[in-house]
Amino acid sequence: MRDIIQGKRLLIRRVQEHDLDYLLKWWNDSQVMASVGFPDGLSLSMKDMETKYWPQWRDDPEGFQRIICLNDGTPIGEANFHNYYIEESSVQIGLKICLPELWNQGLGTEALQMMIHYAFEVLKVDRVYVNPAKTNHPVIRINEKCCFRTIGETEGGGLLMELKRELWEKKI
Ligand SMILES: CC(C)(COP(=O)(O)OP(=O)(O)OC[C@H]1O[C@@H](n2cnc3c(N)ncnc32)[C@H](O)[C@@H]1OP(=O)(O)O)[C@@H](O)C(=O)NCCC(=O)NCCS
Numbered sequence: 001m002r003d004i005i006q007g008k009r010l011l012i013r014r015v016q017e018h019d020l021d022y023l024l025k026w027w028n029d030s031q032v033m034a035s036v037g038f039p040d041g042l043s044l045s046m047k048d049m050e051t052k053y054w055p056q057w058r059d060d061p062e063g064f065q066r067i068i069c070l071n072d073g074t075p076i077g078e079a080n081f082h083n084y085y086i087e088e089s090s091v092q093i094g095l096k097i098c099l100p101e102l103w104n105q106g107l108g109t110e111a112l113q114m115m116i117h118y119a120f121e122v123l124k125v126d127r128v129y130v131n132p133a134k135t136n137h138p139v140i141r142i143n144e145k146c147c148f149r150t151i152g153e154t155e156g157g158g159l160l161m162e163l164k165r166e167l168w169e170k171k172i
């Protein structure tokens with residue numbers, strides 16, 4: 001497990017307790033959360049963050065909940081790994097750039113590439129996947145730019161998109 005993933009313009013680091021303020025603001029933000037199915041935000045309180053979320057993240061030896069920062073340390077979003085199954089050699093990636101004024105500058109694509117690299121090189125999985133809503137065109141676009149292919153739909157009506165190690169190794 002590495003606490004920091006370093007990229008060109010970004011670093012993605014393990015979440016820390018002082019990040020709860022940012023996450024609370026972002027998760028309650030209707031603009032950030034609309035495309036993931038919460039047009040009014042999540043309406044969470046700091047108590048929710050401290051009692052429901054922080055204990056899991058703090059105690060997770062893998063450090064799978066992460067904060068995306070600019071290289072100067074400014075937090076701009078979150079990324080996470082979930083559904084990590086060693087037997088299936090796969091992991092799911094989620095990410096958000098939570099400052100809308102930074103959208104469409106290539107930061108989401110860079111963050112996704114960093115998470116993919118970590119999944120294949122550090123977690124050593126053979127397959128990564130993402131579950132975007134069919135209407136979330138920006139995230140579908142960044143997934144395609146990172147060579148994910150749509151292989152089906154999820155029960156909730158989203159897309160199931162995957163990237164296998166063999167293809168990723170050919171493309172890098
Ligand atoms: C999805 C998200 C991570 C993208 O981040 P970003 O920094 O804007 O991504 P990039 O700038 O690297 O790429 C965005 C791409 O989407 C394209 N795009 C933007 N709006 C679009 C639209 N309405 N339809 C089609 N493509 C669109 C951009 O043109 C760009 O593609 P290009 O580089 O080929 O021009 C960001 O918008 C976000 O966090 N949204 C809110 C949360 C979310 O939806 N997370 C994903 C959960 S599955």
